Amino acid sequence: MSEILSSAQMRGIEQQAIASGAVAGLELMERAGAGVVAQIATVFPDLPPSTALILCGPGNNGGDGFVIARLLHERGWDIDLHLLGDPARLPPDARSNYQRWAAIGPVTPWNDAKIEDLLDKMASGLVVDALFGTGLTRPMPPETARTWHGFATLLHRAQNARPQVVAVDIPSGLCSDSGRDFEGAFWADLTVSFHRAKWGHYLAPSGPPEGGAARCGLVVTVDIGLPQAPAPGSVQLVERPSSFLGKTMRAHKYGHGHALVLAGGAGKGGAARLAARAALRVGAGLVTVAASQPAIAEHAAQLTAIMLRALPDGYTLRGMLQDERLNALCLGPGLGAARAQDMVPAALWAKRATVLDADALTAFADDPAPYFAQLHDKVVLTPHLGEFRQLFPDLAARLAAPVSRGPAYSKIEAVRAAAARAGCVVLLKGPDTVIADPSGRAALHSATGANAAPWLATAGSGDVLAGLACGLMARGHSAFDAAANAAWLHAAAARAFGPGLIAEDLPEMLPQVFRELGL
Ligand SMILES: NC(=O)C1=CN([C@@H]2O[C@H](COP(=O)(O)OP(=O)(O)OC[C@H]3O[C@@H](n4cnc5c(N)ncnc54)[C@H](OP(=O)(O)O)[C@@H]3O)[C@@H](O)[C@H]2O)[C@@H](O)CC1
Ligand SMILES: Nc1ncnc2c1ncn2[C@@H]1O[C@H](COP(=O)(O)OP(=O)(O)O)[C@@H](O)[C@H]1O
Ligand SMILES: [K+]
Numbered sequence: 001m002s003e004i005l006s007s008a009q010m011r012g013i014e015q016q017a018i019a020s021g022a023v024a025g026l027e028l029m030e031r032a033g034a035g036v037v038a039q040i041a042t043v044f045p046d047l048p049p050s051t052a053l054i055l056c057g058p059g060n061n062g063g064d065g066f067v068i069a070r071l072l073h074e075r076g077w078d079i080d081l082h083l084l085g086d087p088a089r090l091p092p093d094a095r096s097n098y099q100r101w102a103a104i105g106p107v108t109p110w111n112d113a114k115i116e117d118l119l120d121k122m123a124s125g126l127v128v129d130a131l132f133g134t135g136l137t138r139p140m141p142p143e144t145a146r147t148w149h150g151f152a153t154l155l156h157r158a159q160n161a162r163p164q165v166v167a168v169d170i171p172s173g174l175c176s177d178s179g180r181d182f183e184g185a186f187w188a189d190l191t192v193s194f195h196r197a198k199w200g201h202y203l204a205p206s207g208p209p210e211g212g213a214a215r216c217g218l219v220v221t222v223d224i225g226l227p228q229a230p231a232p233g234s235v236q237l238v239e240r241p242s243s244f245l246g247k248t249m250r251a252h253k254y255g256h257g258h259a260l261v262l263a264g265g266a267g268k269g270g271a272a273r274l275a276a277r278a279a280l281r282v283g284a285g286l287v288t289v290a291a292s293q294p295a296i297a298e299h300a301a302q303l304t305a306i307m308l309r310a311l312p313d314g315y316t317l318r319g320m321l322q323d324e325r326l327n328a329l330c331l332g333p334g335l336g337a338a339r340a341q342d343m344v345p346a347a348l349w350a351k352r353a354t355v356l357d358a359d360a361l362t363a364f365a366d367d368p369a370p371y372f373a374q375l376h377d378k379v380v381l382t383p384h385l386g387e388f389r390q391l392f393p394d395l396a397a398r399l400a401a402p403v404s405r406g407p408a409y410s411k412i413e414a415v416r417a418a419a420a421r422a423g424c425v426v427l428l429k430g431p432d433t434v435i436a437d438p439s440g441r442a443a444l445h446s447a448t449g450a451n452a453a454p455w456l457a458t459a460g461s462g463d464v465l466a467g468l469a470c471g472l473m474a475r476g477h478s479a480f481d482a483a484a485n486a487a488w489l490h491a492a493a494a495r496a497f498g499p500g501l502i503a504e505d506l507p508e509m510l511p512q513v514f515r516e517l518g519l
Pocket of ligand 2: 384429430431433447452453454455456457458459460461462463464465490
């Protein structure tokens with residue numbers, strides 16, 4: 001896992017390093033610009049020097065642009081540099097680099113019509129977007145957004161005859177905390193960020209307009225010599241499973257836990273069976289499906305390694321949970337609202353590791369306060385956005401509100417607030433899956449860019465995710481780790497299968513995913 005930062009955290013780290021005398025702002029800017037130029041050479045090794053259109057803004061992002069212009073010029077590029085704003089009002093480090101560049105080549109004052117014309121004619125080379133970075137807190141000037149929109153449309157049409165677009169720190173117009181588009185944000189083939197990636201690089205607010213991850217292209221982070229100590233309250237990007245997933249020679253099946261997946265009525269058992277299969281494949285030692293009596297025959301015809309019990313009501317569940325070996329529970333997939341209302345309090349009473357999904361979330365949406373009061377630190381809630389909206393309508397409304405000023409409210413803040421209110425781990429699903437616990441610990445799993453897993457948008461894939469988290473908790477993972485690892489395994493399984501994926505395929509891809517992890 002690596003850490004990702006908010007703009008305020010990044011500013012704090014920079015300011016502290018500069019104030020302590022460890023490094024000068026000008027030095028940071030030089031390393032930032034050099035980092036971008038080095039990444040251009042690495043990511044586009046076959047791109048010969050030609051014309052680089054460099055768009056500089058009025059703040060330090062523009063300052064990076066002047067450094068990039070100078071360094072690309074040294075490498076033989078023709079630079080066509082345009083500055084939005086008054087050079088006299090540039091912040092000091094940016095002004096120094098403006099002056100260094102102005103001694104080498106011209107600075108053209110910003111003119112949207114002219115830039116639009118230039119962009120229209122560019123069939124190769126580079127466009128460097130150094131207009132706005134982490135300091136942007138309001139929409140770009142509307143003409144600039146319009147100019148870019150015209151160019152972006154053109155580029156999409158001319159895939160093979162167009163320049164490469166490189167964003168400095170973040171595509172201009174994006175909120176680096178939320179990934180929201182302030183309006184008319186740029187997009188890039190390559191985004192080079194500094195020190196750490198920002199939340200907005202990986203969050204994927206759904207459109208229109210699409211934000212963050214959809215606009216950044218390849219995100220690369222370069223070291224600019226800032227202290228490496230983790231920032232307080234930073235968010236972890238889930239890049240690999242964080243806990244041991246193998247099985248050791250000495251452990252027997254009970255050493256890997258016994259997961260209990262509750263199912264609902266007759267004809268509604270598929271979702272619970274998907275969850276149970278996922279729990280078994282992820283390595284739980286034993287998995288039992290507990291169904292209502294009328295559904296037993298149906299399950300019996302479908303289940304083999306998974307055991308089956310009849311479970312009429314919550315009272316019986318309390319009795320069943322006297323068996324301490326049943327150490328992780330999954331309630332929700334296909335459970336039905338009435339059965340959820342009966343079973344969930346009984347499950348929570350037992351204080352076991354518990355995943356609550358689907359009906360075990362929505363059945364309590366009318367009056368969530370007493371439900372939240374029963375939740376505890378071994379519980380994971382796994383809502384999609386619609387279920388989240390039902391349980392946390394105010395937080396969902398803040399997320400959906402139109403954005404005019406930044407930093408905009410982000411999915412990370414919403415899930416942190418939800419976890420604090422619910423008193424348990426909350427995993428909010430999506431191409432950007434955010435996990436948080438009540439202490440504010442948070443992680444983001446991004447199924448975007450090279451990690452995209454769009455075939456997960458298929459009925460039942462959420463049931464598999466719930467089963468994975470339950471199976472991992474049966475194996476001893478904490479609620480937070482189980483949620484984060486489940487999100488990673490879920491997307492890895494989807495990518496391993498590829499197009500045509502349906503939910504049943506996901507558990508069956510785990511052996512391949514585990515082999516690739518070296519288990
Ligand atoms: N600090 C460091 O050590 C390092 C920083 N680095 C770099 O600095 C970047 C952050 O720089 P930043 O904080 O100066 O803000 P930036 O993203 O350039 O934009 C803010 C500017 O835009 C202006 N503005 C906003 N909206 C506007 C509008 N609609 N129309 C017109 N103007 C508008 C806004 O004006 P104001 O709000 O003040 O009126 C302000 O001037 C960061 O992303 C990284 O690239 C690296 O060099 C590494 C070392
Ligand atoms: N476009 C997508 N990219 C990545 N993951 C996705 C995408 N669409 C859905 N998912 C994932 O698929 C799962 C769908 O869960 P859910 O909406 O509960 O579906 P269901 O109720 O049918 O099981 C979630 O884990 C979600 O993160
Ligand atoms: K930028």
